[in-house]
Amino acid sequence: MERTFIMIKPDGVQRHLVGEIVHRFEVKGFTLVGLKMMKVSRELAEKHYDVHKGKPFFSGLIDFITSAPVIAMVWEGENVVTAARKIIGATDPISADPGSIRGDFGVSIGRNLIHGSDAIETAEREIALWFKDYEQVGWEPVRHSWLYE
Ligand code: IDP
Ligand code: MG
Numbered sequence: 291m292e293r294t295f296i297m298i299k300p301d302g303v304q305r306h307l308v309g310e311i312v313h314r315f316e317v318k319g320f321t322l323v324g325l326k327m328m329k330v331s332r333e334l335a336e337k338h339y340d341v342h343k344g345k346p347f348f349s350g351l352i353d354f355i356t357s358a359p360v361i362a363m364v365w366e367g368e369n370v371v372t373a374a375r376k377i378i379g380a381t382d383p384i385s386a387d388p389g390s391i392r393g394d395f396g397v398s399i400g401r402n403l404i405h406g407s408d409a410i411e412t413a414e415r416e417i418a419l420w421f422k423d424y425e426q427v428g429w430e431p432v433r434h435s436w437l438y439e
Contacts, residue, residue, distance in 0.1 A: 292413075293366045293413060298311050299354070303359050305403075324364035327361050332352060332356055335356050371408075371409065379392035381399060382399040383397055383402050
């Protein structure tokens with residue numbers, strides 16, 4: 291089953307949106323298989339955002355991600371990578387559709403609340419970067435046959 295890496299950024303934690311955000315993935319039908327709260331080191335933040343190194347917003351982004359705790363998660367389900375990006379919404383919250391997390395709760399690209407892997411290969415890289423194998427707990431939700439034909 292497909293897995294993706296989701297992180298509630300420091301603004302989501304500071305704005306007390308953790309429950310609201312976790313709820314959206316749960317009610318959609320995805321399964322939580324890993325979750326931890328952590329203060330991110332600059333080393334991990336820079337590895338995670340490696341593709342953006344050299345861009346003008348990079349150092350501000352690293353300062354922001356390391357400024358307060360985050361919630362790191364792994365979610366599982368069919369097509370969860372693509373679906374999670376839709377639940378999250380466009381990068382700039384002003385362009386993000388209402389109904390998405392960024393569309394409902396954000397107003398600024400530098401405070402867009404949540405990260406989600408953008409492709410299956412990215413998800414594999416990010417999950418390996420953030421989670422040890424034993425921190426991921428595979429389990430069989432009883433609702434499975436009511437979600438999937
Ligand atoms: P994504 O989070 O929707 O995948 P990316 O383009 O991968 O968006 O950018 C990573 C993160 O970098 C964004 O979520 C946002 O926090 C930050 N970011 C991207 N572009 C800008 C910008 O122009 N100004 C400030 N922060 C930005
Ligand atoms: Mg991205």
